[in-house]
Amino acid sequence: MGPRRWLAAGVLAGAGVVAGGLAVAASTDTPAPATPATTACGDLGDTAPVVDGFPGRLSTLVGADVRTGGHECFERVVLELEGSGDLPGYQVRYEADPILDSPRGEPVEVAGDATLVLSVGAWMTSPEGAGYQGPTEFVPTNVTIIRELQMLENFEGMTAWAIGLDRERDFRVFTLGDPVRIVVDIARDVPGTPPASVPTPPATGAPVPTVGGEIPPTRMWPMPCWSATADPSLTPSCPMGPMGPMGPMGPGPMGPMGPR
Numbered sequence: 001m002g003p004r005r006w007l008a009a010g011v012l013a014g015a016g017v018v019a020g021g022l023a024v025a026a027s028t029d030t031p032a033p034a035t036p037a038t039t040a041c042g043d044l045g046d047t048a049p050v051v052d053g054f055p056g057r058l059s060t061l062v063g064a065d066v067r068t069g070g071h072e073c074f075e076r077v078v079l080e081l082e083g084s085g086d087l088p089g090y091q092v093r094y095e096a097d098p099i100l101d102s103p104r105g106e107p108v109e110v111a112g113d114a115t116l117v118l119s120v121g122a123w124m125t126s127p128e129g130a131g132y133q134g135p136t137e138f139v140p141t142n143v144t145i146i147r148e149l150q151m152l153e154n155f156e157g158m159t160a161w162a163i164g165l166d167r168e169r170d171f172r173v174f175t176l177g178d179p180v181r182i183v184v185d186i187a188r189d190v191p192g193t194p195p196a197s198v199p200t201p202p203a204t205g206a207p208v209p210t211v212g213g214e215i216p217p218t219r220m221w222p223m224p225c226w227s228a229t230a231d232p233s234l235t236p237s238c239p240m241g242p243m244g245p246m247g248p249m250g251p252g253p254m255g256p257m258g259p260r
Contacts (some may be wrong), residue, residue, distance in 0.1 A: 011070070013149060040071075040073070041073035041187075044170050044172050044185060045170050045185075046170050047122055047168055050093070050172075051091045052089060054088075054089035054119060054120075055089060055121055055158065056089060056091050057086075057121050058088060059081075059085040059086050059087065059121055060083060060084060060085035061081040061082065061083045061085040061088060062081065062082040062123070062131030063081035063124035064125065064132060064193070065134070065181065066134070067076030067134070069142065069190075070142055070144070071185075074185040074187050075117065075186050075188060077146065077149070077163055077211050078183050078220075079184075081180040081181070081182075085122075087175060089120070089121040090119065090175075090182050091117075091118075092116060094117075094168055095115055095117045095162075095178075098234045100150050101151035102152060102217060105156050108150065108152065111139065112147035114165045114167050114168040114187070114189055116162075116163040116171065117152065117160055117162055120159050120182060120183060121157065121158060122157065123154060123159060125154055129219040136150065136151035137150040138150075144166075145188060146164070146186065147162055147164040148164035149162070150164070151159055163186075169188075170186075170187040171187075172185050190250070249253070
């Protein structure tokens with residue numbers, strides 16, 4: 001992949017916490033002993049596209065939050081929806097460079113050497129301003145194989161998020177209710193092996209490729225931050241970043257990273 005554009009990540013305040021088995025903040029504690037590679041991790045899918053009712057099944061729900069979390073076997077991205085309506089159609093698949101935003105069709109830089117795109121048949125933020133108010137591009141600090149999240153689309157009732165990864169990995173997708181969430185689990189390496197290290201960001205001022213391309217026909221339009229929680233002790237915050245073509249570019253309020 002070409003040069004990467006790196007953004008300042010928010011720093012989680014306070015000690016690390018655990019919710020639903022997921023590490024929700026970077027910890028300085030000594031890691032737990034490695035678990036032998038057995039079937040304990042369960043089925044973490046494969047690299048094939050996952051499609052459920054997309055793009056035909058649209059919903060009146062809107063985006064509420066995008067967040068990440070770490071587990072011994074996988075790292076997780078959760079897209080949470082709010083409002084009234086049914087589960088929208090969704091699609092998760094790997095896409096090759098150039099990664100394009102929609103509807104402009106302009107190439108964008110996504111950190112990492114593989115890009116998983118989550119597309120959903122619902123607005124992230126509606127034209128009236130309802131729904132998600134967080135950043136549209138950020139580098140999560142509580143995961144290692146997930147290098148960046150970037151919203152590619154919020155147009156005509158469709159949203160899409162690019163998930164930048166260190167490399168192509170197996171993944172699985174499922175949904176949860178109350179509130180409605182679409183969950184993507186991305187397989188880590190065999191438990192007990194060290195995770196891939198985060199690369200050094202390239203020098204500032206690196207050129208951004210201008211190569212063109214067509215928008216993939218089955219990807220219609222993809223943000224991340226963390227919602228507040230009832231427990232104030234679990235709600236550190238970080239400032240918003242500068243504005244970009246798609247909106248705020250820095251991390252916003254942070255909260256629990258569990259599977260909720």
